[in-house]
Amino acid sequence: MSWFQKIIRPKIQRRETRKTVPEGLWSKCPACDEVLYSADLDNNAHVCPKCGYHHRIGARRRLDTFLDEAGRSEIGQTVAPVDTLKFKDSRKYADRMTEAAKATNEKDALVVMEGTVHGVPVVVAAFEFRYMGGSMGSVVGERFVRGVDAAIKGKKAFVCFSASGGARMQEGLLSLMQMAKTSAALTQLSARRQPFISVLTDPTMGGVSASFAMLGDVIVGEPNALIGFAGPRVIEQTVRQTLPEGFQRSEFLVEHGAVDRIIDRREMRRELALLIAQLQRRKSPVLE
Amino acid sequence: MKTTYLDFEQPIAELEAKIESLTEMTESGVDVSGEVTQLRKKSAALSKSIYSKLNAWQISQVARHPQRPYTLDIIAALFTEFEELHGDRAYADDPAIVGGMARFEGAPVMVIGHQKGRDTKERQYRNFGMPRPEGYRKALRLMRLAEKFQVPVLTFIDTPGAYPGIDAEERGQSEAIARNLYVMAELKTPIICTVVGEGGSGGALAIGVGDVVQMLQYATYSVISPEGCASILWKDAGKASMAAEALSITAAKLKPLGLVDQVVPEPLGGAHRDLDMAMENLRQSLRGALSLVGESSLPQLLNRRYERLMSYGKFKESRRA
Numbered sequence: 001m002s003w004f005q006k007i008i009r010p011k012i013q014r015r016e017t018r019k020t021v022p023e024g025l026w027s028k029c030p031a032c033d034e035v036l037y038s039a040d041l042d043n044n045a046h047v048c049p050k051c052g053y054h055h056r057i058g059a060r061r062r063l064d065t066f067l068d069e070a071g072r073s074e075i076g077q078t079v080a081p082v083d084t085l086k087f088k089d090s091r092k093y094a095d096r097m098t099e100a101a102k103a104t105n106e107k108d109a110l111v112v113m114e115g116t117v118h119g120v121p122v123v124v125a126a127f128e129f130r131y132m133g134g135s136m137g138s139v140v141g142e143r144f145v146r147g148v149d150a151a152i153k154g155k156k157a158f159v160c161f162s163a164s165g166g167a168r169m170q171e172g173l174l175s176l177m178q179m180a181k182t183s184a185a186l187t188q189l190s191a192r193r194q195p196f197i198s199v200l201t202d203p204t205m206g207g208v209s210a211s212f213a214m215l216g217d218v219i220v221g222e223p224n225a226l227i228g229f230a231g232p233r234v235i236e237q238t239v240r241q242t243l244p245e246g247f248q249r250s251e252f253l254v255e256h257g258a259v260d261r262i263i264d265r266r267e268m269r270r271e272l273a274l275l276i277a278q279l280q281r282r283k284s285p286v287l288e
Numbered sequence: 289m290k291t292t293y294l295d296f297e298q299p300i301a302e303l304e305a306k307i308e309s310l311t312e313m314t315e316s317g318v319d320v321s322g323e324v325t326q327l328r329k330k331s332a333a334l335s336k337s338i339y340s341k342l343n344a345w346q347i348s349q350v351a352r353h354p355q356r357p358y359t360l361d362i363i364a365a366l367f368t369e370f371e372e373l374h375g376d377r378a379y380a381d382d383p384a385i386v387g388g389m390a391r392f393e394g395a396p397v398m399v400i401g402h403q404k405g406r407d408t409k410e411r412q413y414r415n416f417g418m419p420r421p422e423g424y425r426k427a428l429r430l431m432r433l434a435e436k437f438q439v440p441v442l443t444f445i446d447t448p449g450a451y452p453g454i455d456a457e458e459r460g461q462s463e464a465i466a467r468n469l470y471v472m473a474e475l476k477t478p479i480i481c482t483v484v485g486e487g488g489s490g491g492a493l494a495i496g497v498g499d500v501v502q503m504l505q506y507a508t509y510s511v512i513s514p515e516g517c518a519s520i521l522w523k524d525a526g527k528a529s530m531a532a533e534a535l536s537i538t539a540a541k542l543k544p545l546g547l548v549d550q551v552v553p554e555p556l557g558g559a560h561r562d563l564d565m566a567m568e569n570l571r572q573s574l575r576g577a578l579s580l581v582g583e584s585s586l587p588q589l590l591n592r593r594y595e596r597l598m599s600y601g602k603f604k605e606s607r608r609a
Contacts, residue, residue, distance in 0.1 A: 084545070084602040085536050089521035138601030145598060167489075167511050169521065172536045173547050176489060176511040177600035180497050183466060184473035184597040207511070210450075210490045214466040229461040229490070230452030234516075238452050248457060258460045 029053055045265045054222050054265055056202060058104070059111040059128035062161055066124060066269055067115040075112040075123065075150050076143035084138075085172050093170040100131045108139035109164070112147040114154070118273035118285040123151040127163040127201075127208075134164035136208050137171040141178030144212065148185040148196075157195040157276040162213045166206020179211035186215050195279040197272055200227045200250065200259065214258070218275060220268075221250030221259045291561065294349045296338065300557075303331040335557050342506075345529035347538050348514060350506040351485045352448075355560035357567070358417075359386055359401030359444045362484065365567040366574070367392055367399060373433075375426060379459065382423030384415045384451070385495070387430045392442070393575065398434035400427050400495055401444030404485075417486075418451035421464035424494050428468050431475055440478040440578060443495040448513060450491030465494040472497035473597060478581035478589060480574065482552070483507045484559075487537075499593050500577040502550040503539040504570070506558050509548070510537040546599070550577070 028035050031053035041048070045065045046055040057065070063072075087093040101107060109131040114123050125147045127134040144160070151158040167175040189196055198216025200209075202225035210229050213219075221227060228248040236243060246252050253259040263271050273285045293301035307327045310320045342350070350356075363370050367390035375381040387400035402419065405411035427443075434441045450461055472479060472495075479498030487496070487509030503509060512520075514532035519525040536542065539551040552573045559566035581589060 078606050080604050080606050082602055082604050085534070087534050089517075089531070089534060090523075138603045141601050142603055169512055169517050169535070171602075172511055172534075173509055173542055174545065174601055176493055177547060177597075179466075179490060179493060180469050180473065181597050181600045183469035184497075184594060187470060187474045188594075207490055209462040210465040210494075211469055212466070214460075214463040215470055227462075228457050229450060229465070230457065234452045235454060235457065239454055241454070243454065247454070256458050256460070258463055 029055075045268075047265050052223065052264070054202065054224065056129055056163065057265075058130060059106065059109075059126040059161075062126040063111060063113050063115075063124060065265070066126075066159075066161075066272075067113060067117055067122075068119065070116075072113050072115040075114055076146040077107070077111075079139050079142050079146070080107045081137060081139045083170070084174060085170070087170040087172070089170075096132060096170070104128055104131045106131050108143070109134045109136070109168075110140040110143045112143050112150075114150055114156070117269055117276075118287055120273045120276050120280075120282065120285050121154060121156040122159050122276065123147045123154070123156050124159045124161070126161040129163040129203075132168060132170075134162075134208075135166060135168035135175070136164060136178050136182075137168035137175045138178065140168075141181045144178075144182045145185045148182075148189050151194060152189055152192055155192075155194065157197060157280065158189055159197045159199065159272065159276075160212065160216075161199045161201055162204040162208050163201045164204060164206070164208040166208055176207065179207050182212040183215060186212055190217075195276055197276065199263075199268070199272075200253075201225050203227070205229070205231060217279070219259045220272075221253060221262045222265055223250060223262055225250045227253055227259070289355070292354055294346070294353065296342075296346050296349070297335075297557075300331060300334050300338065303327055303334060307331065332556070339556055343529070344508075344532035344535075344538050344541075345514065347506050348486070348508045348532055350558045351508045353558055353560055354406070356446075356485050357559050357563060358406075358446060358485070359399075359403050361563070362401070362444055362567070362570065363390060363399055365563070366571050367397075370399070373430060376422040376429060378422070378425060380420075380422045382415075382420050382426060383413055384417050384419040384447070385423035385427055387427060389439070392578070393571075395578075396437075396439045398430055398439055398441045399444070400430055400441065401484075402447040402492075402495070404446060415451055417447045418449060419447065419491060419494075420451050420453070420456045421459040421461050424450075424464035424468050427495050428464075428471055431468075431471065431479075435475050435477045438477060440480065440581065441475070441498070442574065443479065443481045443498065445481060445483040445487050445492045445496055445509075446485030446507075447488045447491045448486055449488035450494065465490050468494040469497055473594065474590065476586060476590065478578070479593075480577045480581065482570070482574070483509050483539075483548075484570075488513060497593075497597070499581050499589055500549050501547070502552055502573055502577065503542065503548050504552045504559060504566075505539055505554040507539060508532075508537040509539075509542060510535050545602075 032051035034050040370390040372388040404417035405414040481498040514528040517531040518527040555562035
């Protein structure tokens, strides 16, 4: 306070503390550097309104943006992980699980729900990437299979949104075998002529990419998602070349014939509802 | 051929070198046969003691031993009339996977396996046993052929993993592996898989789904290489031996988990130390596996294969969500 203010107190008092901006109210788009109001981003399915960059999105949020509000129910939530191998690296698997559960409020990296999309009945699985990099261990495999079984029982289409680094190392070969388990389950869905739509989101790598994710009747990519078998760093170290621009991105996979098409997340509900209805020879869904 | 010794076998190597030089002396007229016999006994005892307590990392060294029998050696030893078939009919032939019709104890079978090379040139040609998509698609084509003509498929697994290259990604490495998993789950003919060396992740599993899965005693089967795991989780590839232990990659660890049906015993020091014995053991286990799958009807077999795949995994079921 200056000497002048000490004599004559200002009529308009300045508030002592500045009103702080609540954390997470604003976020910066990593693609275009635009500062975005978080609520706007959230309302836009976590796609940057400025440049269309698809931010990563959690499993529950994903299901929430995709499914109709009414008539949802979760499948396989009672299945929980165990540390069969008593795996320990620099840290224990058990500790990593506890931490991941705390950070995500999930018990493992896959959430499965039954519901409808524009009235078309579906079973939808979505990966939670923040749970140990969306890695596939026994629980992910089991929940996936239960989802497929529920789809079979309800004569519904099965949709999976992948976001995973691959198989979970901490469960050793049990994780590898989830690739065989999930792929095998799809043979049953297929035998009954029920569609499996695989949506590849950023990132879909390793054991997830090399099993059910590439077995969709229709395979869809989100814009600019990293999709591949081996990670870019591993490839670079092996071949000792710099990788071409856009390598292993959705657009690259479409170009090479590995993915049917790219769909913007904001169009996902509409496009998949129409497509599934066509594949199941249902009448056109009413798009609200 | 001179035996190549691994690091942990150096004490055996030293004894063997001594035996050799003494044997040479005997040939030049000096009789030291008594000592030679003594040393031979000592060497065998030493091998036995070293091999009775191998750790996972040492076992993976044996699995990768440069003299380990590869698929073509196994074919030469156990099969007759091998008619090799090439190519995926779409892009190329991949020398990292070999396959074709052959006879096992007189009966026609389809044989498919990874193939590594012995010398630098051949290793390069075989791409160190790391297949590209066309390799998996060749394998798939041959499996379909076996299904059509109703002959069993025998696969031999020995790969560091599927090739992580730019071209492999461009041609759909993921899809090629995934497709094989899918088709093998429902292929209408018996499939018997044997991990004979390195079972490297998805690249191994892509020819590893079947009715009987067996492993040679010193083979390994893993979700990721110990080096790869160490560099990710320990941030230090030098911790590979710790990773090997943690990952449970040996036959002895995997059988109790129900992931492997049978362990095929190997001679002391590994299959390469006594190829005849190793191949005889393998022959017997394959004979057993074939007669086992022969007992069931095809629907029974497929049903059991499916149930077995569904049983993979360990988790708990809580009452509350």
